[in-house]
Amino acid sequence: MTTPIRALLFDVFGTVVDWRTSVSGEIEALARSYGVEVDAPAMADVWRAEYQPAMEEIRQEKRPFEILDILHRENLERILPRFGLAEIYEEDKEKLNLCWHRLQGWSDSSEGLKALKRRFILATQSNGNIALIVNMAKGADLAWDVVLGAEVTGYYKPRPEAYDKACAQLNLPSEACMMVAAHNDDLVAARQQGMRTAFVCRPKEHGPNQKTDMEPTSNWDYVASSFTDLASQLKC
Amino acid sequence: MTTPIRALLFDVFGTVVDWRTSVSGEIEALARSYGVEVDAPAMADVWRAEYQPAMEEIRQEKRPFEILDILHRENLERILPRFGLAEIYEEDKEKLNLCWHRLQGWSDSSEGLKALKRRFILATQSNGNIALIVNMAKGADLAWDVVLGAEVTGYYKPRPEAYDKACAQLNLPSEACMMVAAHNDDLVAARQQGMRTAFVCRPKEHGPNQKTDMEPTSNWDYVASSFTDLASQLKC
8 A cells, every 4th residue: 555645845946936037036126226237047047056066065064054045145246246246235235145035936836835735744845944935935925834954954955864854854754755846856866765756847947948857757756737736636 | 123023933832732631632532442540631741741851851961852752752651650551552652642743722823823924924932843843733723834943943942042043043133033932931031032022821721720820920022811812912
């Protein structure tokens, strides 16, 4: 008999929220206020591209655990000069850095999560820190039951401990927990730890010319086009 | 100018849920199934009385941090013989131990939290572990934004770190966070760390003859008779 699924653990950036559109919008507004012209989506992409290398140092234990707000800020300092924004005020840097707390969901995210919440425990299993995830949830109406991931487990995905500890914190065997992500590599790592897997396709995460994660690369337990689709497949 | 309150951090056992009635009910049903007569409220009280001493060893760092499910189970083993229940099956012990995941709220808890959630971040700041708090929230319809406390901070209240880390995890100064509790001593400790304070009177937590925490013992920022009363004082 198959273990029933009790909890859904969500990747957040890209899977739940459209970081590129939100971040580009805030960059655009800031640059305009300084009279600087920037390619805002390009700057959002460059900022985001610093994300994995920054976490990688921590995954490899070359550096102690540090929350994402700090890594985002370090990465921002690194890229501002490339876009002619090195000289902006500290308060504007800090405000821009916290734009990750204000990301908006995909059009189905809020409604889909509410439907899924009726049957399942909804947890975030994100590399975002607690404040970031909580503030985002308030702003984008995301009905989490519990914030797990990075700061709570102390590990960045795809370290196996990140998945194992999250399931253990819910006091559930990993097969009762399903990882929901728009990224195949996140699901590979989750399946390795015994979790169930759901791929939700987000073909615009990286903009109109996205090449990666356009389709499932394995036989994931569920494949859906949105959270509302996933909810209906799961009979919520 | 006073810092606006952004987050409410709640004590849970006694403040949000009526542990004594719920635990007594489960003890009563279990004892009946074994044909054993017990004074169920008395056994609930005795079980609960083991709670502070068990955490105290951890607070004093005589023992590494251990989640409350484990402490509850050790305490249960200790008291079962006193109530003629030493010989019950393992699965019944485990089921009884998890009765703390099934506690029911006071009559105003669910509705009051929903009202408060419109204006504030609602966090648990309990000594309960994550799974306990999440399962309880699903069963008692408690609309938390985020589960903090014990397992997330790594400290049991009233250790100052428990309060400090919870506020830091929300990326808020302590004065933007208000501790909500039915226990004056919890508020004393929270105020010491710079948090705002709200006393919600729960005169039946310890049954009909309760003597403690029948009234506020200091000039707390708010004093309320229920969560709905607190919501109306806070203009939610």
